[in-house]
Amino acid sequence: MQLSPSIFKAYDVRGIVPSTLTEEVAEALGRAFGTIARREGEKAVAVGRDGRLSGPAMSAALVRGLVASGVDVIDVGVVTTPMLYFAANTLCNSGIQVTGSHNPKDYNGFKMVLAGRAIYGEEIQALRRMMETSGWDRPPAQGKVRNVNIFAPYRDRIRSEIKLARP
Numbered sequence: 001m002q003l004s005p006s007i008f009k010a011y012d013v014r015g016i017v018p019s020t021l022t023e024e025v026a027e028a029l030g031r032a033f034g035t036i037a038r039r040e041g042e043k044a045v046a047v048g049r050d051g052r053l054s055g056p057a058m059s060a061a062l063v064r065g066l067v068a069s070g071v072d073v074i075d076v077g078v079v080t081t082p083m084l085y086f087a088a089n090t091l092c093n094s095g096i097q098v099t100g101s102h103n104p105k106d107y108n109g110f111k112m113v114l115a116g117r118a119i120y121g122e123e124i125q126a127l128r129r130m131m132e133t134s135g136w137d138r139p140p141a142q143g144k145v146r147n148v149n150i151f152a153p154y155r156d157r158i159r160s161e162i163k164l165a166r167p
């Protein structure tokens with residue numbers, strides 16, 4: 001697969017939709033991430049997205065790739081990045097947030113947690129190399145997708161940490 005190396009940053013994958021970041025790239029990222037996750041013993045990956053216009057298409061393509069890699073997807077929908085990290089810590093151990101972060105509206109990207117740790121540097125470059133060569137595994141079965149609303153559990157967790165002073 002032909003990729004723009006510029007989208008593989010130190011701490012995430014991020015580019016301009018659709019010139020450097022396409023649905024094909026998102027799907028290949030899902031296949032590569034899912035392959036590595038399975039190799040590390042992970043069975044599920046949480047996926048969330050922000051409100052960017054390209055988010056639904058990028059997220060759907062990412063999910064297609066993850067499912068094709070044999071991992072189950074826990075789709076938490078439109079959430080903040082901290083909410084995705086919460087899902088990746090309570091519902092499973094891995095997750096990907098589809099987000100353009102602070103960048104202009106035509107950008108989008110992926111922040112990733114694998115087996116409880118944020119991946120960066122060489123691990124992101126390893127994903128790039130796997131995507132370039134289509135070196136992902138072909139599992140015997142596809143994963144499944146389930147939708148989970150994490151708003152109430154996330155809110156309850158935040159509330160449990162708040163201690164108000166008495167007057």
